[in-house]
Amino acid sequence: MFSEILGVVLMFILLFLLAIPLGKYMAKVFQFQSTWLDKIFNPLDQLIFKIARIRVKEEMNWKQHLTALLTINLCWFLIAMFVLTNMSWLPLNPDGNPSMTGDLAFNTAISFITNTNLQHYSGETGVSYLGQLTLQLWQFISAGCGIAIAVVVFFAMREKTQTSYANFYVLFVKSCTRILLPLSLVVAVILLFNHVPMTFQGKDTMIGLQGDTVQVSRGPVAGFVAIKQLGTNGGGFFGPNSAHPLENPNYLTNIVETIAIVLIPLALIFTMGHILNRRKLAWSIVGVMTIGFFLLCIPTILQEVKGNAAIAKMGIAQPHGSMEGKELRFGAPASAYWAISTTTTSNGSVNAMHDSLTPLSGMFTLLGMMVNAFYGGVGVGFLNYYIFIILAVFISGLMVGRTPEFLGKKIEAREMKIAMIIALLHPFLILTGTAIASHVYAHNPTAYAAWLNNPGYHGFSEMLYEFTSSSANNGSGFEGLGDNTPFWNIACGIVMLLARYLPIIGPVAIAGSLAAKKYIPESAGTLKTDTPTFSLMVFAVIAIVAALSFFPALTLGPIAEYFSI
Amino acid sequence: MKQHFYMALKLTGLSFLLFSCLYTGTVWLIAQATPDKGQAERVTVNGKTIYKNIGERFDSDEYFWSRPSAVNYNAAGAAGSNKGPTNPDYLAAVQARIDTVLAHHPYLKKEAIPSDMVTASGSGLDPHISAEAAAVQVQRVATKRGMSYEAVSALVKKSEEGFGIGPRVINVNTLNSLLDETKN
Known part of the structure; x- marks a missing residue:
């Protein structure tokens, strides 16, 4: 067990060793400073700018940024709907998989353009290779979109009065070509040399040693897995995601894939530090996020290593911890570490089945998504944290009797209103959704028996998890839930839509409104936002707004289950 | 616009x-x-080509058993059981697996059964078993195949995989192919 814990520590250290230089590299990319990849990628970027006729120097105001973002996302939705509902006759379908029904395509299209990757289908039987490659496209560009909009907010936070800053299209193209593309290639090549398949042939048939005839699904997996990990997408090529031995064949690939989950979200905070020239602020944000991450991660590892108390009662040994739904080659600690990495960021890929986690671990994964800002999704994780900063600035301002200011800009009623709405949206979507689903189920449990794979408290947790995952744009699931029904497809689709775009619109509007205000230089009376005291304040706001509002629901699910053993 | x-x-x-x-x-x-x-990595044993990393169904007494699979080792529709830790049906299924293990290993005490031997893997295709799960099966396989305990243990040792960090595991496909090759 010691070497397994060591593996987890190593993953965490490697993560920081990679994220710090990556953050600096990204800051250079977005500020048009030269980097060592320019030779290869400058011509590519120039070609794209030329063909698409993007005027690189033209800056946009916050409304134009949002219009650009929303328009391109609408365009993606329409294309995704078309491909998903017509896969059966389109090319690259060696396994003869069917097209999706309308409601499933609605859910899947939204799921992938919103960077959620909630999957109400299984990759082996639910999509063709063209479908997979189309989904892979959204994995790149939805992540690129998230990074671009976070960088827009970074630029808006600079110490000057400005109404227009940066060009959304330029940031978007650079996010995709300079960050996601090279990193994905590196990860994909590592996977290839560790036996992850990359082929366009359909299913293979083999005869096992015991004489069984087995069909083996394959496909262009390596490229897909690389970007789904890096872009906080998380949609698996196969049903069981990175628990599948062809997506994640050994402990080394597991290390690479785990680091890839958190790498860009973490590096983006450092990027902010470089762009604003406020390294201390970046580190204090990273500090709060890391403490939150540890608070979820350490107890989860302990719970999973300890094993399932109900199994212990049967009198067998649990030398490797709770193993239901886990793969031996990763072991309980690395599976628990992945579970928290994937839920605190909005990734949602899994290397163990979350439905089978022990009760409290299940709760910590839920909490990770409920907060959704301990590192968070690519780009949007920072935007969520930004909302908590605004709230904390306002509350601290009231407490010490000073005008609430953040980075030299006054926060007034308008910004506060937006921040409050966005902060409350997440609990509202999750709790309302779960309440409706529970109501429907409770009034006719026989008609909806196929919904829940588990009875009692755990069944409630399955529904709560599905809405939490949708609203956090996470995409993992308590997959026992029978979710490919019109109710779940449509309900989760709507939640994902609202939970993606409103929390982007809100912070961009706040940042835009603050950017246009007069810059007030720091004085002795300014509330410092990069101190431990202020960090504690932000943490308190997160704990109160995000965690406590969900406490009653958690009591009905995982906490009740824990005490029932 | x-x-x-x-x-x-x-x-x-x-x-x-x-x-x-x-x-x-x-x-x-x-x-x-x-x-x-x-x-993906394929190996040929006695004329049969198998995927080294795709767990297969092994439940006969002359082979080391693979971990239970919620989808009966269907490599074209992999999945875990998604059973919650307190689900009574699930606990009954685990109990049934414990009983099967005990029936096939009369020499075994219940406390020696590792939980990974009776719980379904995440993918349903886990190609590995733990050292503990292999150890409890050595005597059964040795008897059934007429091999010595030491010879089978040596093959188990040979099938071990690991990277220094992280768990050390036994690839059950490799192990059973080694057994088959020894037979011929």
Whole structure:
């Protein structure tokens, strides 16, 4: 067990060793400073700018940024709907998989353009290779979109009065070509040399040693897995995601894939530090996020290593911890570490089945998504944290009797209103959704028996998890839930839509409104936002707004289950 | 707005060329240079080609058993059981597996059974078993195959995989192929 814990520590250290230089590299990319990849990628970027006729120097105001973002996302939705509902006759379908029904395509299209990757289908039987490659496209560009909009907010936070800053299209193209593309290639090549398949042939048939005839699904997996990990997408090529031995064949690939989950979200905070020239602020944000991450991660590892108390009662040994739904080659600690990495960021890929986690671990994964800002999704994780900063600035301002200011800009009623709405949206979507689903189920449990794979408290947790995952744009699931029904497809689709775009619109509007205000230089009376005291304040706001509002629901699910053993 | 829409269409088209075609093509080309040519790792044993990393059904007494699978080792529809830790049906299924293990290993005490031997893996295709799960099966396999305890233990040792960090595991496909090769 010691070497397994060591593996987890190593993953965490490697993560920081990679994220710090990556953050600096990204800051250079977005500020048009030269980097060592320019030779290869400058011509590519120039070609794209030329063909698409993007005027690189033209800056946009916050409304134009949002219009650009929303328009391109609408365009993606329409294309995704078309491909998903017509896969059966389109090319690259060696396994003869069917097209999706309308409601499933609605859910899947939204799921992938919103960077959620909630999957109400299984990759082996639910999509063709063209479908997979189309989904892979959204994995790149939805992540690129998230990074671009976070960088827009970074630029808006600079110490000057400005109404227009940066060009959304330029940031978007650079996010995709300079960050996601090279990193994905590196990860994909590592996977290839560790036996992850990359082929366009359909299913293979083999005869096992015991004489069984087995069909083996394959496909262009390596490229897909690389970007789904890096872009906080998380949609698996196969049903069981990175628990599948062809997506994640050994402990080394597991290390690479785990680091890839958190790498860009973490590096983006450092990027902010470089762009604003406020390294201390970046580190204090990273500090709060890391403490939150540890608070979820350490107890989860302990719970999973300890094993399932109900199994212990049967009198067998649990030398490797709770193993239901886990793969031996990763072991309980690395599976628990992945579970928290994937839920605190909005990734949602899994290397163990979350439905089978022990009760409290299940709760910590839920909490990770409920907060959704301990590192968070690519780009949007920072935007969520930004909302908590605004709230904390306002509350601290009231407490010490000073005008609430953040980075030299006054926060007034308008910004506060937006921040409050966005902060409350997440609990509202999750709790309302779960309440409706529970109501429907409770009034006719026989008609909806196929919904829940588990009875009692755990069944409630399955529904709560599905809405939490949708609203956090996470995409993992308590997959026992029978979710490919019109109710779940449509309900989760709507939640994902609202939970993606409103929390982007809100912070961009706040940042835009603050950017246009007069810059007030720091004085002795300014509330410092990069101190431990202020960090504690932000943490308190997160704990109160995000965690406590969900406490009653958690009591009905995982906490009740824990005490029932 | 209209201008943004044209831009969106153009950028999406370019992205499709770049990230669905060019990226995928590049990775596919690199795959052709790898030892398994992008086909995943396959090994041939006694004329049968199997995937080293895809767990198969092994439940006869002359083989080391693989971990239970919620989908009966269906490599074209992999999945875990998604059973919650307190689900009574699930606990009954685990109990039934414990009883089966005990019936086939009369020499075994219940406390010696490791939980990974009676719980379903995440993918339903876990190609590994733990050292503990292998150890409890050595005597059964040795007796059934008329081999010595030491000879079978040596094969178990030979099938071990690990990287120094992380768990050390036994590849049950490798182990059972080694057994089959010894037989011939």
